[in-house]
Amino acid sequence: MFDDRSPIYRQIAERITADVLNGVLLADEQVMSTTQYATYYRINPATAAKAFQQLVDEGVLYKRRGVGMFVSPDAPAALRARRRESFFGDVVDPMVAEARAIGIPLGEIVKRIEQSMNEDVR
Template sequence: MFEGPEPIYLQIAEQLRRQVLDGTLAPGDQVMSTTQYATTYRINPATAAKAFALLVDEGVLYKQRGLGMYVSEGAREQLRERRRADFFTERIDTALAEARALGITEDDVVRYITKGARR
């Protein structure tokens, strides 16, 4: 389930973000408790708690004392907006810098993107 060099708590947080983004988890939906998460995935409860705390800090989840963690209203839109910004800065800006280094013109890039969008 959890693989790669990234810490498990970050993998858990990303998994939950993806579930919010794809609609598997909707605003107001309760997420598993840290104990349930730890038992299900055989991890330390503190690891799950760290992931949930991160998502609370980001505003993706909120805690109802004594009841559990829930998906925040507007979480999907917030995540989409953040991902869109990251998409441009991390992927497009990098691709454009590489294109310039390879001598690919702006017109070539626009043509390629336009052609790809039609597929």
Template sequence: MKLSNDGLKPIYVQIAEWLETEIMSGSIKDDEKIYSQYQLAEMFNINPATAAKGLNMLADENIVYKKRGLGMFVTPKAKEQILMKRKDQIMKKMVFELIAEAKRLEVSEDELVVIVKQAMTTYKEEE
């Protein structure tokens, strides 16, 4: 993964999101040790303090936990927590933006529902 330096999203947030994606994909499992701040710093060529901030963000959200002297580990049920968090934050934002655009284009609620259902059908067919 390559981190974005466009200033739109802080590097530590990108690190946290990358680790979340690794957990969601099953690359890192429940109760498994995750990368240290120094490993992340080397992997992404960033300051270890920045990597630590990303790790601490995940710890604050109870996605990872610290074992003193051993490192950080994935919390049991972390995948479910991440899914709930992303649904709540990302999906709601996307739906809000879609509704706002539909209003600007004078698309009715019924028309929007039809468009979404058609898109879901098309997506399922392409899988």
């Protein structure tokens, strides 16, 4: 987003999202409790609960009453799809804007991308 220091609960939600994307948290796996997260980050448990609520609303987590929070089975695929959708807007467009601002021809960027793709193949 725009600001470099978003509220703590959003940072925690992002951390959990990243864990799901990277496979640190697996589908249908139980995540730590709000109190465990709160103690780890030294924040109010209600703040941690807010992060969990946001992730439930987004379909990343689901709750089992009296048991706790779990990773939604389709969360990894859904998150990856969402990340792919925003990739060009989040990553490519700002890069192109920066290149324009400091005078790097787009052709050079394309060349560099092709180079690193070749390195990957090797």
